[in-house]
Amino acid sequence: MEKNIKNQEYQEFQYDLTDKSWQEKTMTFKISQSKIITQTPKVSVVIANYNNAPYLSKMMDSLVNQTLGIENLQVMFIDDKSTDNSIEVVKPYIDKYPNIEIYQLDENTGGAHGPRNVGLLNARGEYLVILDADDWYDENALAYLSQLMDESGDDFAVSGIVQSIDGKLSLKSRPYFIDGEFRNRSIQELSAEFYGWLGPQGIMIRRELVTTHNLHFVNQRVADDVTFFYEALQFSQTITQGKEMTTYLNRDADNLSLSKAINRNFMISWFRALSYINETFPDDTSKERFLSRRLEWLLYDFCVRRDIGYKFGKARIQDFKAQLDQYIGKLNFDPSKYFRSDLRKLTWQYLNEKDAASVYRFINLHSVRYVLNKKLGLVTREGDTFYFPQLSKKFPKVRLNAHAVAKNFTDHQLDLEVYSYKPLVGFEIRSIMDPYASRIRLSYHQLSENQFQVTLPQDYDDKKTIFVAVFDDYSEVGVKDFRKIITKHSAK
Incomplete structure (x- = not known):
């Protein structure tokens, strides 16, 4: 893609940080607000909403009950012309609490970027957070994050994110939580996995950073945050x-x-965003890891997955490669060295060395391998390396990220074998209902290269607890036959 065409796209979608015309294009609105409004709040909370009525009470309750105090917040609920009863759900909070502001946009913007930009232009807090309307905070979240920033002087802070699916909790961005507490940490030290998220959740920034650098959300539905x-x-x-x-x-x-x-528009939007970042910021470790992690994610979506809104086939793979070449072009580093699995590394290699038909056949074969492994437990083993079932010698073998199997359990000592090309960090147990607040690292002895003995707690309850092996790239794996070994021992 010619540079001037890309520059036209950057202008059309409002990427340019030297151009403030996006402020003039921000939607007009009507505003309703509490009788008491703090002019210098500690934290401004920007909430973009479109038809999230069922979730709004939980979200709003998490804000008005913050330990930081509602008197120290600016709660900006910005409605993108919802067609449900969102406004009716939020309006009672205006009468009951101070510092609630409801912005009703005069026209629908078609994405979260529009309401969020309204929020940026009207925020007054020292710090700024962006909260999706169906998410919610721990009651101490804003006090905790703002205190961290007060102490460190940094302009950017992150902390743990829990994903909830029908009440089942899992960790969304592992580095935010697993790395522990840091102050003044260089972004050049952040792992590639850190950049696997960067959505609005779990992040607080200094508002002055936004105003100084003309930061805003680009005018597209995806990749804006x-x-x-x-x-x-x-x-x-x-x-x-x-x-x-x-x-x-x-x-x-x-x-x-x-x-x-x-879908395809999703793919193009992401390539446009990555292209702008690649051309705007200087080459450094942070940018290399960010681009690598995001390219890996796109590669998985558009070369491997079948359950998305862009039909899987040779044409999709060919289109992905064409857009990759046009928007990103030749990189001065190999992004696949940061990829998290053999499948993705090999797919990237095939994409660059083979035609779309070869990539298509390789992925089709692997989909069969995957089912045979996950459903039937089939593997191919060569020495201490485990692979998905090979099936065909025309295509390369794909290593399992890890293979762990329990062997024996006696007197709270679990003997197991772990095979992986990734360095092992250790073993953990967690409560099924509260998997990360209850995270416990277990003591263990390494008996040989692949054999380990782990000490389980005296009161270990397999029905309430998860046991995993953890690796240095934040990945983890369950242990084959673990439950069978534990149950067998308990029955004696």
């Missing part, structure tokens, strides 16, 4: 990390519809 927060990271250069869970990400909504929204 990640672009915004990566730019904020680059201007911050150092960040603060917390060790507490602060944010709950709601995924109760129809996940099938979320998958179907991953």
Whole structure:
């Protein structure tokens, strides 16, 4: 793609950080607000909403009950012309609490970027957070994050995010939580996995950073938030990390519809965003890891997955490669060295060395391998390396990320074998109902290269607890035959 064509797109979608015309294009609105409004709040909370009525009470309750105090907040509920009763749900909070502001846009903007930009232009707090309307905070979240930033002086802070699907909790961005607490941490030290998220959840930034650098959300439905927060990271250069869970990400909504929204326009929007970042910011470790992680994610969506809104086939793979070449072009580094699995590394290699038909056949074969492994437990073993079932010698073998199997359990000592090309960090147990607040690292002895003995607690209850092996890239794996070994021992 010619540079001038890309520049036209950057202008059309309002990427340019030297251009303030996006402020003039921000939608007009009507505003309703509490009788008492603090002019210098500690934290401004920007909430973009469109038809989230069922979730709004939980979200609003999490804000008005913050330990930081509602008197120290600016709660900005910005409605993008909802057709449900969202406004009726939020309006009672105006009468009951101070510092609630409802912005009703005069026209629908078609995405979260529009309401969020209204929020940026009207925020008054020292710090700024962006909260999705169906998510919610831990009650101590804003006090905790703002205190961390007060102490560190950083412009950017992150802390733990919990994903909730029908009440089942899982960790969304592992580095935010697992890395522990840091002050003034250089963004060049952040792992590639850190950049696997960068959505609005779990992040607080200094508002002055936004105004100084003309930060705003680009005018497209996807990649607007990640672009915004990566730019904020680059201007911050150092960040603060917390060790507490602060944010709950709601995924109760129809996940099938979320998958179907991953379509061709989604792909083009992401390539445009990555292209702008690649051309705007200097080459450094942070940018390399960010681009690598995001390219891996796109590669998985558009070369491997079948359940998205862009039909799987040779044409899709060919289109992906064409857009990759046009928007990103030749990189001066190999992004696949940061990829998290053999499948993705090999797919990237095939994409660059083979035609779309070869990639298509390789992925089709692997889909069969995957089912045979996951459903039937079939593997191919060569020495101490485990692979998905080979099936065909025309295509390369694909290593399992890890293979762990329990062997014996006596006197609270679990003997097991672990095979992986990734360095093992250790073993953990967690409560099924509260998997991360209850996270416990277990003591163990390494008996040989692949054999380990782990000490389980005296009161270990397999019905209430998860046991996993953890690796240095934040990945983890369950242990084959673990439950059978534990149950057999308990029955004696």
